[in-house]
Amino acid sequence: MTIPALELNDGTSIPQLGYGVFKVPADETERAVSEALEIGYRHIDTAAIYGNEEGVGAAIASSGIARDELFITTKLWNDRHHDDEPNRAIAESLEKLGLEQVDLYLVHWPTPAKDDYVHAFAKLIELRDAGLTRSIGVSNFLVPHLERIVAETGVTPAVNQIELHPAYQQRDIVDWATAHGVRIESWGPLGQGKYDLFGTPAIADAAAAHDVTPAQAVLRWHLQKGFIVFPKSVRPERLRENLDVFGFELSDAEVAAIDALDPLDGSGRVGSHPNDVN
Numbered sequence: 001m002t003i004p005a006l007e008l009n010d011g012t013s014i015p016q017l018g019y020g021v022f023k024v025p026a027d028e029t030e031r032a033v034s035e036a037l038e039i040g041y042r043h044i045d046t047a048a049i050y051g052n053e054e055g056v057g058a059a060i061a062s063s064g065i066a067r068d069e070l071f072i073t074t075k076l077w078n079d080r081h082h083d084d085e086p087n088r089a090i091a092e093s094l095e096k097l098g099l100e101q102v103d104l105y106l107v108h109w110p111t112p113a114k115d116d117y118v119h120a121f122a123k124l125i126e127l128r129d130a131g132l133t134r135s136i137g138v139s140n141f142l143v144p145h146l147e148r149i150v151a152e153t154g155v156t157p158a159v160n161q162i163e164l165h166p167a168y169q170q171r172d173i174v175d176w177a178t179a180h181g182v183r184i185e186s187w188g189p190l191g192q193g194k195y196d197l198f199g200t201p202a203i204a205d206a207a208a209a210h211d212v213t214p215a216q217a218v219l220r221w222h223l224q225k226g227f228i229v230f231p232k233s234v235r236p237e238r239l240r241e242n243l244d245v246f247g248f249e250l251s252d253a254e255v256a257a258i259d260a261l262d263p264l265d266g267s268g269r270v271g272s273h274p275n276d277v278n
């Protein structure tokens with residue numbers, strides 16, 4: 001099976017579907033990532049704060065898969081934006097991952113009350129230029145944060161990784177990203193299981209029409225919207241299910257029906273508001 005790749009604005013490419021390891025316990029990560037690599041995943045999304053980079057690294061090392069076939073993302077945590085902390089943080093992440101370079105390094109949250117995200121992003125530009133990461137991006141950035149880093153550094157991030165699922169579509173950020181050539185990565189693509197997304201008629205009906213599960217219909221919606229996704233599961237059967245989303249296509253009407261699920265009042269958010277995280 002071939003997972004489609006999307007080109008990023010710096011000329012690199014990223015597999016559009018991967019495996020995210022948020023909340024995968026450290027002692028289960030090597031097994032889970034090994035399983036994922038075994039069945040065909042090639043893109044892994046982790047973060048320093050997840051505490052499981054070593055498990056990701058162990059799975060990569062024992063996989064035998066060529067480094068250039070893998071796409072590995074990790075993230076700079078909030079208390080390490082200042083001074084040369086990003087340099088130390090990426091060195092620690094690379095050590096744990098057993099890699100010389102990651103494919104994508106992200107500022108995890110803007111932490112606007114500390115007002116140090118422009119400095120953090122400027123440090124990421126240096127880290128990219130030094131070859132420690134191929135691409136750089138941000139996560140949980142709102143439009144004013146994005147506008148400010150571009151204005152003050154002159155560099156546009158390759159991606160913005162934001163909470164995004166049918167109940168919370170963040171159209172203002174998606175529109176800005178589309179206009180500026182920034183790819184959107186959807187975190188919590190299945191709503192982290194906190195909503196009855198799967199029982200919603202637009203999703204359940206699309207799933208039934210294509211003889212797939214509601215989770216597969218939701219993942220297919222993300223892919224057809226052009227978003228990058230990396231759903232999390234530690235169950236082998238769900239890892240397979242979440243990868244098996246390239247054999248059907250939602251119709252325009254089915255996509256539009258899922259588009260219509262966001263009430264636009266912010267009530268679908270499952271995570272923290274970026275301005276409240278510091």
Ligand code: NAD
Nearest residue numbers: 020021022045139187188189190191192215231232233238
């Ligand atoms: P998700 O929407 O992928 O939900 C994961 C949950 O959905 C699982 O725990 C499981 O219970 C359920 N699930 C998974 N596959 C399923 C299936 N086929 N059928 C039914 N239920 C299924 O949410 P997530 O894990 O929060 O997000 C995915 C990834 O996004 C994370 O692992 C992480 O890499 C990233 N993330 C980033 C941030 C950030 O701040 N940048 C925040 C949260 C998550």
